[in-house]
Amino acid sequence: MKIDGKPYRTIWPAPDGVSVAVIDQTRLPFAFEVRRLASLAEAAEAIRVMVVRGAPLIGVTAAYGLALAMREDASNDGLDRAVAALAATRPTAINLRWALDRVSANLRQVQAPERFAHAFAEAGRIAEEDVASCHAIGNHGARILADLAAAKGRPINVLTHCNAGWLATVDWGTALAPIYVAHDQGVPLHVYVDETRPRNQGAALTAFELNAHGVPHTVIADNAGGHLMQHGGIDVCIVGSDRTTATGDVCNKIGTYLKALAAHDNRVPFYAALPFSTIDWTLADGVAEIPIEERDGREVSHLTGRLPDGGFATIEVVSPGSPVANPAFDVTPARLVTGIITERGVAEPSAAGLLALYPERRRAA
Ligand SMILES: CSC[C@@H](O)[C@@H](O)C(=O)COP(=O)(O)O
Structure with a gap:
């Protein structure tokens, strides 16, 4: 949708290719500010304090959060810890759990060095699917x-x-x-x-x-x-x-x-x-x-x-x-x-x- 004539989504890959940008919803409607999420901790905090909110967006942010976690520790233990940390942020919206299950199942099929790229791409697919679903x-x-x-x-x-x-x-x-x-x-x-x-x-x-x-x-x-x-x-x-x-x-x-x-x-x-x-x-x-x-x-x-x-x-x-x-x-x-x-x-x-x-x-x- 557009703000001041410029099309926006609520979350998108940042130009650096290793982080994501989100609209800070705690500042709306009086200030329009974009925040960068570069780590598991930042993604989890953004969901918890409702910088991002709404069930589908929470799910997509969690998917990207899992990708960011894979840059920090792509081991199986690291994956388990990241899923647990993100799942604990908000308990009601099932999209959160659904997105974590989908991305983590995908990641268990690939070796640790490939996990960040796989998760980032899968999060992007979930985002695209969400846009198509909502339009339908x-x-x-x-x-x-x-x-x-x-x-x-x-x-x-x-x-x-x-x-x-x-x-x-x-x-x-x-x-x-x-x-x-x-x-x-x-x-x-x-x-x-x-x-x-x-x-x-x-x-x-x-x-x-x-x-x-x-x-x-x-x-x-x-x-x-x-x-x-x-x-x-x-x-x-x-x-x-x-x-x-x-x-x-x-x-x-x-x-x-x-x-x-x-x-x-x-x-x-x-x-x-x-x-x-x-x-x-x-x-x-x-x-x-x-x-x-x-x-x-x-x-x-x-x-x-x-x-x-x-x-x-x-x-x-x-x-x-x-x-x-x-x-x-x-x-x-x-x-x-x-x-x-x-x-x-x-x-x-x-x-x-x-x-x-x-x-x-x-x-x-
Ligand atoms: C398309 S979103 C549906 C719900 O997530 C929405 O109605 C809602 O209750 C959002 O709650 P929030 O606490 O702001 O995340």
């Missing part, structure tokens, strides 16, 4: 939006939560890809953007993206969505996912479940958009089985933003001394999901629906 998700999802706009005969209102746009992937995004494709095709739409406390990925990142692309949008407080749905203000919800079970339960940013409940109560269609790398085929019950990341309470008790003089400040907003909890994701059961938009088409949110799109998994099972 955009095309499939755009048809849903176009049909809805045609049926309503007016601009449609789409609600999204967190940031599942191009910043959360390598390019295009998952939940926002259908919006970009539909907007580019001339489908009249407007997006309600949940601010997404505590880290405000909606207010900071989704709004930044939609602004840059010229998509009409309005940022709302997280608690406003139910009210808007009761009054006919939302025609469809689209969210991303960090892990989707083989039965169609969808785990996404904290607060997604409440939106799905409100959508169900108001008969508003609720879609999750995700690539195959987000499906955890080993799980059947998302609420019971998906590990939910618990993040630092400071993300709830403090807010960081821009001051009138352009400087940045972090301020305290919770009564000092009050305990704070910060679960970062929740699970929306399949029964609340209308459809799962994937790179292969739209699946019914069920084991049968997903297997119909991914028949090779039936054989694997």
Whole structure:
């Protein structure tokens, strides 16, 4: 996607050929800064502190992180240690584990001296595949939006939560890809953007993206969505996912479940958009089985933003001394999901629906 007319991806090989460049998402929307990751430690830290975030991008960064680790220690022990270090950075997004498994399986087939080049190339392939998957998700999802706009005969209102746009992937995004494709095709739409406390990925990142692309949008407080749905203000919800079970339960940013409940109560269609790398085929019950990341309470008790003089400040907003909890994701059961938009088409949110799109998994099972 473009920033000030210049096309960007969220991660790309640096010109030196031995490191990668990423957009520092902790600085957006007020500052656009590119960071270079040159070591395993830098890649792991970038994922942990959310310089890069979003399930698909976490996976690609981990793949490059494994490559960077192979420059430091390409032995089998070094490979095991690097996989463990990267896997420990964030527990919920399955793309992380999926990318590590894929690259490390590849590396075990080659001798140590070749491992860096192999891993770097494989990470690049994963990135390219992610772009293709997200673009395909955009095309499939755009048809849903176009049909809805045609049926309503007016601009449609789409609600999204967190940031599942191009910043959360390598390019295009998952939940926002259908919006970009539909907007580019001339489908009249407007997006309600949940601010997404505590880290405000909606207010900071989704709004930044939609602004840059010229998509009409309005940022709302997280608690406003139910009210808007009761009054006919939302025609469809689209969210991303960090892990989707083989039965169609969808785990996404904290607060997604409440939106799905409100959508169900108001008969508003609720879609999750995700690539195959987000499906955890080993799980059947998302609420019971998906590990939910618990993040630092400071993300709830403090807010960081821009001051009138352009400087940045972090301020305290919770009564000092009050305990704070910060679960970062929740699970929306399949029964609340209308459809799962994937790179292969739209699946019914069920084991049968997903297997119909991914028949090779039936054989694997
Ligand atoms: C295309 S990304 C889908 C999800 O990763 C996204 O909705 C989300 O919850 C991101 O969470 P984050 O904690 O910012 O990494």
